[in-house]
Amino acid sequence: MLTQEQYGEVRPDGKRTQPALCAITGKPLDSGDVFLHMADSPFTVGVKAAKWNRLSPAMRADVKAELFRRLPKPSEADEAGPPAVSELDTLSFEDLKALAKEEGIETTGLRSAKDYAGAIRANRALRSLADAPLGGAE
Amino acid sequence: MPANISQFASTGLHSIQIGARGATGFFAGFGNLTAADTGDVSGMRRVYGAVTAPSPSEGINRVRNRGEDGYITARVFAAEPQDFDLEFEAADLDVETFLIGGIPYVLGDWDAGLGGSSTRNYQDTVVLLSAESTSMESATRGQSGYENLLIMSSKFVPRPGGFAFQAANSNVYSGTPEKVEVAPWGLTLDAMSERTDGMTYRVFTTNPLTLVCAVADGTTVEWDLPVKPVSAGKTKCFNFTTGLAMTVSAVNTTTDTATNSAAGTSGDILVFLLETTDL
Numbered sequence: 001m002l003t004q005e006q007y008g009e010v011r012p013d014g015k016r017t018q019p020a021l022c023a024i025t026g027k028p029l030d031s032g033d034v035f036l037h038m039a040d041s042p043f044t045v046g047v048k049a050a051k052w053n054r055l056s057p058a059m060r061a062d063v064k065a066e067l068f069r070r071l072p073k074p075s076e077a078d079e080a081g082p083p084a085v086s087e088l089d090t091l092s093f094e095d096l097k098a099l100a101k102e103e104g105i106e107t108t109g110l111r112s113a114k115d116y117a118g119a120i121r122a123n124r125a126l127r128s129l130a131d132a133p134l135g136g137a138e
Numbered sequence: 139m140p141a142n143i144s145q146f147a148s149t150g151l152h153s154i155q156i157g158a159r160g161a162t163g164f165f166a167g168f169g170n171l172t173a174a175d176t177g178d179v180s181g182m183r184r185v186y187g188a189v190t191a192p193s194p195s196e197g198i199n200r201v202r203n204r205g206e207d208g209y210i211t212a213r214v215f216a217a218e219p220q221d222f223d224l225e226f227e228a229a230d231l232d233v234e235t236f237l238i239g240g241i242p243y244v245l246g247d248w249d250a251g252l253g254g255s256s257t258r259n260y261q262d263t264v265v266l267l268s269a270e271s272t273s274m275e276s277a278t279r280g281q282s283g284y285e286n287l288l289i290m291s292s293k294f295v296p297r298p299g300g301f302a303f304q305a306a307n308s309n310v311y312s313g314t315p316e317k318v319e320v321a322p323w324g325l326t327l328d329a330m331s332e333r334t335d336g337m338t339y340r341v342f343t344t345n346p347l348t349l350v351c352a353v354a355d356g357t358t359v360e361w362d363l364p365v366k367p368v369s370a371g372k373t374k375c376f377n378f379t380t381g382l383a384m385t386v387s388a389v390n391t392t393t394d395t396a397t398n399s400a401a402g403t404s405g406d407i408l409v410f411l412l413e414t415t416d417l
Contacts, residue, residue, distance in 0.1 A: 008362075015393035016362050031348070031364040031416065032157065032168030032183030039177060039357055049180060050232035053158065053170035054241050060175060 002070050008035075008044035019046040023067050036064055043071045085124060088117040096120070143278060143342045148269035148285045151189075153417050154224055155182035155348060156233065159262040159291050164378040164407045165322035167351035168236065170261075173379075173405040177355040181364040182266060182348050183236070184417060187228030189308070222313050224265070224294070227306040237261050237294045237311060253296075260293040264322050265313070268346045268417070286347040288339045291316045322349065323409040324378035345372070346417035350410040354402030361408075363394045365416040370396075378407040386410075 006026070008017035016037070022029055029035075029046040036045045045067045055063060082099065083091060091099065096116040100107055105123050110116050157180070160166035167180025231242050231251035239259025242249040271285035292313040300308050317335040320326050328334050341347065345368050352361045354377075367373045367389040373396050375384040385399040402408055 011393070013393065015360075015390065015395055018362060018364065018394070030183065031181040032155075033364070034167070034169035034171070034175075034178055034180045035362060035364060037177040037179070037355075037358070037362070039355055044362065047169075048232065049167070049169040049183065050235055050242065052180075053168070053236065057172055057174035 001072060002045070002067070006045070007071055008046070010042040016042075016044045019044060022046055022048040022051070023070075024048065024051050024063075036067065038064075038068050041068060041071065043068070045071070085121055088120055091117075143273045143275055143281075143283065145274040146271045146283065146285055146342050147274050148271040150270050152268040152270045152284060153346060154185045154188040154226075155266045155268075155417075156185060156236075157182040157264045157266075157349060157351070158236070159264045159322065160407070162378075163291070163318060163320045163322065164324065165264050165349050165351050165409045166407075167349075169351075170236075171351050171353055171407075173353060173407060175353045176404050177353065177358060179350060179352045179361060179364065181350045182264075183230075183233060185224070185226055185228070185230055185233055187226045187306075189225045189227055222289075222292075222315065224311045224313060226309045226311075229307070229309050233311075234296050234309075237263065237296055258295075260295075263292050263294060263313070264349065265289040265292055266347060266349065271342060273342075283342055283344045284346050286341050286343055288322075288341075288347075288349075289313075289315055289337060290318045290322055290339070291337075322378075323374075323376035323411065324381045324407075325376065325383075326381075343372070343413050344368075345413040345415055348412060348414050348417065350412065352408045352410065354404060354406040354408055356404035357401050359399070359401045360395050360397045361410070363396055363410065363412070365412075365414040366391060366394050367396055368413040368415060372413040374411045376409050376411075377402050378409055379403070380406065384408065 002023055005020045006023040008019045010016055018035060019029060021027065023045045025048050027048055033049045034047045034052045036047065093113040096113055100116050100120055103120060103123055105119050110119055157168050158166040158170040168183035169180030171178055171180050231249050234251050235242050240252060242251050267287040269285045271283050273279055273281045273283065292315040294311040294313045297310040297312060315337045317337055319335045321330060327336050348365055350363055370386050370389050373386045373389050375386050375398055377384055386396050387399045388397045396410060
């Protein structure tokens with residue numbers, strides 16, 4: 001995994017930030033160095049030119065692929081919204097606690113992952129009931 | 139200040155920047171990019187502590203030592219006509235290995251540069267010298283800018299620095315320029331200046347000039363520049379591969395990007411010439 005300073009990300013305005021440090025040597029980058037972009041990735045990786053210009057094109061492709069492999073992946077959870085009820089059993093205890101906090105659930109008395117998953121299920125069921133249109137005759 | 143000034147006098151060396159000249163004469167950045175490096179960007183390396191940089195043109199082979207920050211030495215440096223020496227007080231092992239090939243040996247926390255090597259792989263180099271300069275035209279007399287000398291093809295022999303008592307060490311690279319027929323951005327000199335070959339181009343700019351290489355990937359139109367551009371008008375882009383100028387429709391001086399009106403074909407070498415406030 002590369003550190004935050006070794007890769008640049010997409011900013012809110014859609015532009016990439018330039019990394020501050022070389023992803024291979026960890027040394028500070030300057031304007032003569034190489035900035036690698038991958039069309040379908042939100043990340044930029046910087047490499048010291050002195051390292052990069054010693055590599056053959058085939059080796060460059062390998063290094064580039066390896067560096068992009070080591071980049072943090074965009075969080076799937078962030079993109080897809082909160083986990084579905086059916087996914088609760090696959091989450092860790094810590095994730096469940098965070099999720100319960102996020103959903104504003106009263107956690108007093110909850111001790112285990114099962115307790116938290118149950119509370120989240122119950123909370124969502126209650127919310128869906130509250131959001132549902134009222135039935136019956138007009 | 140007007141866009142163009144053709145009468146000026148320089149007052150002192152400002153900066154020396156270098157980058158690779160690719161196999162067909164294109165500017166390849168300090169990263170020595172090739173057509174295979176699609177989507178990648180590389181600029182020029184500034185070599186700090188510049189002291190001496192004579193003109194490589196015929197007949198001018200002596201120059202006073204005058205470096206950055208007004209530093210002046212009493213010596214006059216002489217080089218053979220056609221050759222020229224770049225002298226620095228700052229060492230740069232990356233530049234040395236760039237100029238003569240090989241790799242620095244990583245010795246624990248340190249890079250160790252090898253000297254005195256008999257087998258060398260000289261890098262064809264594009265050098266850009268900038269001097270602080272003043273307009274001599276009547277309408278703009280006294281306004282400051284930069285005189286830039288682009289030396290399009292040179293190969294350098296590094297001469298290891300001297301260690302002296304009560305003096306800064308020096309690092310000298312002796313260069314031999316060669317004539318070229320195609321500018322680093324792809325136009326022929328004949329098309330540009332009605333001369334079939336030449337060594338240098340000289341231009342006056344309001345801010346220091348630099349070059350950036352980007353390798354088109356077929357989709358990218360907005361390129362992250364490694365330095366801050368000044369304006370779209372002071373940022374030019376050429377497609378070396380097609381030999382055509384491209385239109386830079388916008389630059390972003392906050393995010394340091396330049397947007398071309400079209401993306402080149404994947405593998406096309408794009409060369410930006412721009413003024414920057416980062417030097």
